[in-house]
Amino acid sequence: MRIHEFQEMMRRLYFHRDSKRGIEGTFARLKDEIEELGEALQEGDKSALEREFADVIAWLASLANITNVNLEKAAILKYDDKCPKCRRSPCECTS
Amino acid sequence: MRIHEFQEMMRRLYFHRDSKRGIEGTFARLKDEIEELGEALQEGDKSALEREFADVIAWLASLANITNVNLEKAAILKYDDKCPKCRRSPCECTS
Secondary structure, eight states: OBHHHHHHHHHHHHHHHHHHHHHHHHHHHHHHHHHHHHHHHHHOOHHHHHHHHHHHHHHHHHHHHHTTOOHHHHHHHHOSSSOTTTOOSSOOOOO | OBHHHHHHHHHHHHHHHHHHHHHHHHHHHHHHHHHHHHHHHHHOOHHHHHHHHHHHHHHHHHHHHHTTOOHHHHHHHHOSSSOTTTOOSSOOOOO
């Protein structure tokens, strides 16, 4: 599935709810999901970990919807098969 | 671009670096990127905001690579055109 298609699915499912919740509230929920991902990384349950990754990309896409950002376009613009900092593939940055 | 293709691009660019950095260190960088996204949301510069969204999905995909998670599969498994909680489209959850 394309990044953009996933973002559009999130729009169908959640735009009404998250646009009402607002940018600040939706960003706060994304941060909560990041915390849950961090916990799942400690616990070692692969299915739970996969669900947390899914939640993070879902909230990220929904936040992109309510801020009028095309996540796929933004991702490809910055990451065009080269590292945006050193312009190499693979990246040769030292940090 | 498919979510999986983007994740594979991140593998080519960053797997060598992030697998050396480790899961904890890579997760810490993802959290830093979330903070930067939060700052960009306050500032109102659209291009900067797009770059921060790009960075978050990039670090998320790289973290998925070093934890052997297929981000596209995980996303589609949980979000199958219905809300995973209420099983409706659009979502009818109350919170």
